Amino acid sequence: MTRPFRFLPGAFRAIFFLISGTALFAAPEPGHSPPARAALPAEATLAEAAPPDPALKGAIANSAVRPVIDPRYIVFGYHPSYRDGIEFHYRWHALTHIGYAFVDFTDSGALQTASWDGRPSAFKAGGSAEANGVKVHMVLRNDNFLEPVLDTVMRSPALRQTVIANVIAAISADSYVQGISLDLEFDWEAETRDGITLFVRDLRAALDAWTAADPANRPRMELNYYMSPTFSSRRYDIPGLIGHLDHVILSCYPWAGGFSTRVGAVADRRFFVREGNDYINAGVPHPKLVLALPLYGFRWETDSPVYGATIPDRDAPANGAVGFKDALYATTLGLSFGGPLTRNFEEAPEVAWYTYSIGGVPRVVTFDDDRALESKIALARDWEDPDGSNGGRPVGGVAFWEMYWIATEDSYDPIGQQVVERTRTYPHVYQFCAEILSPPGTTKFPIARFEGNNPDFRWRDPDESPDTRGTAPNATSRSLAPAPGAPGAPPESTIGMAVDYAFAGFDGGRAFFRHEILADDGDTGVLDRWAAAALVTADTQFEVFVHASLTAVADTVRFVVMDDDLQLEMSPPLRLQAGWQVLSWDMAERVLPYNTSEPLYRDGDGAIDTRGGRDIAFLGFLIERNTMGSPARVVFDELVYTASDGAQDSGAWMLY
Secondary structure, three states, X not given: OXXXXXXXXXXXXXXXXXXXXXXXXXXXOOOXXXXXXXXXXXXXXXXXXXXXXXXXXXXXXXXXXXXXXXXXXXXXXXXXXXXXXXXXXXOHHHOOEEEEEEEEEOOOOOEEOHHHHOOOHHHOOOXXXXXXXXXXXXXXXXXXXXXXXXXXXXXXXXXXXXXXXXXXXXXXXXXXXXXXXXXXXXXXXXXXXXXXXXXXXXXXXXXXXXXXXXXXXXXXXXXXXXXXXXXXXXXXXXXXXXXXXXXXXXXXXXXXXXXOOEOOOOOOHHHHHXXXXXXXXXXXXXXXXXXXXXXXXXXXXXXXXXXXOEOOOOOOOOOEEEEHHHHHHHXXXXXXXXXXXXXXXXXXXXXXXXXXXXXXXXXXXXXOOXXXXXXXXXXOOOOOOOOOOOOOOOOOEEEEEOHHHHEEOOEEEOOOOEEEOOOEEOOHHXXXXXXXXXXXXXXXXXXXXXXXXXXXXXXXXXXXXXXXXXXXXOOOEEEEEEOOOOOOOOOOOOEEEEEEEOEOOOOOEEEEEEEOOOEEOOOOOOEOOOOOOOEEOXXXXXXXXXXXXXXXXXXXXXXXXXXXXOEEEEOOOEEOOEXXXXXXXXXXXXXXXXXXXXXXXXXXOOXXXXXXXXXXXXXXXXXXXXXXXXXXXXXXXXXXXXXXXXXXXXXXXXXX
């Protein structure tokens, strides 16, 4: 393979500050004027202010839930401290690690731990990460990536030991941390390189000694190292490092960005595969190589509306990062600039792109869409080496910078008819990781496990839906609760989602418990159909554990989905029995129409309408009763999906 491009450290610096520092975004583009935001508190603020539930804390301590990812792989999600609040909507089952960024060391060896010490409860002991078996790493960097700090510390044995002592002190003071991930950037000479090698060696020894001092109560601490997109023996002494590291996290980006003179792919598959093989050839074993993929793309002002166009001004205000969610929305649902905008695809770099113009000036956006991300994640399972013999084997997994880019906090509530700060999350990446990187033979994949103390706020109180009727005033609620310890309970789970309800009328009633799908804050009449609990094909089967109280016996539950025509369809009624049972619905069998009063949804027609891809959204459950009765509780747990033929077709995504 020819080597048409080599990444330069200075270029890495230029783009990284655009996407990771304080200058996070390009100037917003005109095109729509969102309605004024309602004066509502942020969901994360509400949740963090709530007092901890002692019952949940005890349940979490006994949880045996683990991610669905094959132990051969890791799925490492970076969470910068400035994204605190988005974690309530993480799909924990598809992650193995969270890298909480950043803890900086200064030129005196001191650590700046304020954000780490004050991180959200989800990442601390008793939080959702622990409840789901997800490890939390402290991401350690040279002070705001200042190279003089790196040189000063790594060239001084005394300062190296000071940093190590402070790291040990920080983890000793913390009750939920399983590792350190180094992020040392950007460029340095051989003397600094050799100091880094000694630092990694000594840090590994100190971490092992810390665990050995109290092995019954201290986990083995992992040690990872995030490395540059291009291999250089001047920067990395792989033989000296690799024996002390659990994983090398290879930055597969940025191969295009704020430094570019022509439009290109941020994560060009040709280039990061080439560099990954260089790392392997230098001594990184396959199981230790992790592919860090970007969940953002990039937008440029260009001289023409084509891929590869010249970028006249690299500092143009419109140039900047564009997240996966925003780009996918723009090319499938968005109305701005005459959208939805046409999505194109470049095969060699494996990247999607689209274009539009403002004032006659073209913009071109490139991003990894569902097709590109699926293919690149699959490289972890089946690495390739066009020029050598490294291919055909798995590597150590994937990482993502960063989880925010598949979500947004700005939405429109069609029921309340107001702009709200409610998170919309696109589940594609989570579903890819769960399906591609789960153990061979896995056929059931979680939609929601309800494990932890941090709720996914999209699961709403049935009272909020106009489809709920016949209930007593303020008689419905939903809350995370310890799962009842009765026969037939899910074997690992200790927490479920409890729905409490009471019907007031003698002619019965219904309570619609759903994972709400919101609209965009700009396109308020467009339902953001991709921000669903899960997206599946029409031949999918659903399954859920349900525990019913004695007063819920003889009530019924139906599964509810939204099809490609935005019509709601449902299963036949499934009768509840006291205690635990497993309810299931195969959409390839009987389907009934659901008539709805919720805006933007449409009444069903008793058929699953599809274009053939992942265009069916799981919505929730309809609880029904034919007579008035006592208040009741139903606990849902371990909601999963599988295809009727026992295996999801991971290639059948959106045909838009």
